[in-house]
Amino acid sequence: MRQPAFFFPGFVCFLCLLLSAACSRPPSPLAELPVVPLSEDAETVPFPPGQHGALFVSTMPGDIATLNPLISEDASSGAAISRFLEGLTTLDPETGEIIPRLARSWDISPDGLQFTFHLRRGLVWSDGHPFTSADVVFTWRDAFYTKQLDPATGQPVIDPSTGRPRLRFPSRPAFFQMIEGEEVQVEALDEHTVRFTLPQVYAPFLLFGGGQDILPRHILERHVADGTLLDAWSINTAIHRPRELVGMGAFLLESYRPGERVVFRRNPNYWRRDSEGQRLPYIERIITRIVGDSNASNVAFAQGLTDAEGLQPDNITWISRAAATHDFTIHELGPSNSTSFVWFNLNPGSSPEGRPFVAPHKMRWFSDVRFRQAVSYAVNRQGVVDGVFAGRATALHGYVTPKNRNWHNPDVRRFDYDPARARALLAEAGFVMRGNRLHDAQGNPVEFSLMTNNNNNLRTEMATVFAENMAALGIRVELQFIDFNTIIRRTSESFNYEAALLGLAGGAPDPYASKDILMSDGRLHFWNPQQASPATEWEARIDELMRLIGRELDNDKRRAAFFEVQEIMAEQQPLIFLVTPNEYVGLRNRWQNVQPTPLGGVLWNFDALWARPN
């Protein structure tokens, strides 16, 4: 009888703890959000009406680092931010043209310098606060262009290296939204009209400037005032005060557990509706689990644990066996926009100790276009597609993958597998075979090292195929599988390498986004970055064409210029392109209104997807 007496007070305490824990937890953040009726200007989507209330489960490959679009760098953070923030314009997922989003329409002045956007009327932020031109002006003028003031004089601080005022909140989007370092003038003509005045003609402004996510002034104003804008909307905000993350997107952050999951809930004040007048989105909640390993998340999908998943090409065969059991479909979207390529270090400089980055005799080979073309002819791309990717990839011949059909030049010079031609080109360039090894005219055996990242098995397999293809020419390739960050350090800082195999993902919707890669002074001009003046004639020509693409408004002329860029790249082979994997997305069959497009993928009309509530 003594035991219960002992036990009882403890039990009461435990109950109290439970109660207090329950009381201190914030109430569901959206329970009390005021819902403002849909305005007349709301967009009606062209899909059959659906039903509200379903739950969508997905995974993402990495944890989010921030929810602040000014400092977000990684893909996971970017994906989470794009759920709740939107821009004035966007790309049409079918045609690739620019279509209205938060702006209803726009006018461009004849000289191409003034863009006037007419915003949709009666739209509200997720917390019910009206969305007006003041928010647009705030995003550009306050969040991006606020100057750093000298506390003593009250004057803007001038950066000695650029000669321009320093920004108070230096961020990537802020620099991105300057044109050749000059600010864009933004003014509100009335509550629903904004005018942007550009310092010079800038062709992709409608896409890059118009696509800029708009920030809520009524929430972030105080962070601009007290100088904490870059610290706002951090992971801490997401964990403790998700209500502060106000946006115009279809979803709102409901809760976040670091390393575990992110939960989004539908925005009750979203500005799109279906033909029956129901407010979108239909999905009630999105639960995104953070799964570090893409194999593990592919397995989770194959076991029916998630609703949608981007699938690796080499996993399709066994995943498709579970399609009937777990009732899903694998949508094949054709070539993806990720590329893979080999390049040689063409940087003529030397290290601080005076040692050239590349040995002079090797530099002689690498900078000979016939050598690069011979290498390109010797690469068995179709073999890589068939063997390494089990046929689920496409041989790549140019800078733009066929997915980006508006900008893809299908007629560039192709280097189909032809070892005999490769040998002929090498002989023409003065290389000779001695025994089974290739030697240059001076008698040096031809060999080089090739590095690639060690955590991608498809890439390491491509590298071994490349090495075997080179061995067939008598060239010895030493493979180095090292971690990604070391590769980036060696290709962009120490330049201490001979050749590398890497890839680019997320092909840009506008060619001008590639200027950092293609122009000779670009930071990402892989083979020889940040040149003071173009090292070769063809690089000078590419620079000229890229500048034209930047200031030409006529789309046909831009396309012609970019086609020429691709032709030069194919002719000169500074990047020896290999393959582009095909894109596969798995989606459970319960989802309705699914209309995959090559450009937009499967989930582009996410706000119109619906399923019967589970």
Next chain:
Amino acid sequence: MKSIFREVLRRRLGQISLFTRLALYLTALFAGFLATQPVNQQNLDATFHPPTRVTWHDGGLAVRAYRLVDRSGPHYEVIPGEFHRVRLFAPGFDYKLLGLVPMKRHLLQAESPEARLYLLGSDSTGRCVFSRLVYGSRVSLTIGLIGITITLFLGLLVGGLSGYFGGRIDFFAMRGVEFLMAIPSLYLLLALRSVLAPRFSSDQMFIVIVIILSLIGWAGAARVLRGMSLSLRRRQFVLAAESMGQSPLRILRLHILPNLASYLLVAATLSIPGYILGEAALSFLGLGIAEPASSWGLMLSQAQNIKIFMLNFWWLLTPGAAIFVTVIAFNLLGDVLRDVVDPRMKTQ
């Protein structure tokens, strides 16, 4: 020494383990002769090819012909009624027997170039798993020998001397040993690997890592040997030798070393599997042997892809079986040796 060998051979387990080891080391020595294909020869039209069946057909050895049914699997089917002739001791690709004699003859070669002779299937770029396994045995088997030689040599030198002389030498030697034992070797390896990676090619790199590992790893052996020589030092025959005025070097060589030999033999045999497994673990982590060289650990690490389990490409796991057999053989031999050299500790 001869009598130990005879004793080992008298026991069933000793015979099994000794002959297994002999077979393994002969495989490593004659890898070029046994391999059916060059170690890096790829065939992108025959990736993940299943093991080809060798049969008796029409009065000679032959392999079945296969057809690629579904590239995306990839999935192969036997073509009924079609065979390719294979020959023993037939000419094939060039190699050097024992690294010296240029040769062309191989144990098994297909006659026609279309025939696919994959005794243990092919891997993700269509390389012959059997040939890679055979060539890989060189790395996996020599690594233990190199490692154990360095470890025991250093252990004997430091342990034996400090145990014999004692006093200050002993004190400092043992503190040094403790210092070495305190180094977290995995982190050291990770650091060394990233620092040294650009300077060495992958096969050199591996030897460097094994040397580093054994340079850290001799501390344990040194401690045991020091204890043993400390106790031998007090034995009457050593005291007698000392009182007769023999030099310390002579005593060490004639009286102490022979008494340590039995322990050394057993310790060496029992710690070689540690190096073999260590190589496998390091290659699995991407720190060991790298492409295009071949080793069992590397082959296993390439088999850790999920699709290999899901699509049941079991032949890619054979390096695991090879490691298993080797390690068991070494451990059995170690046990037998211990029984032989130390009859008081009989296990059976």
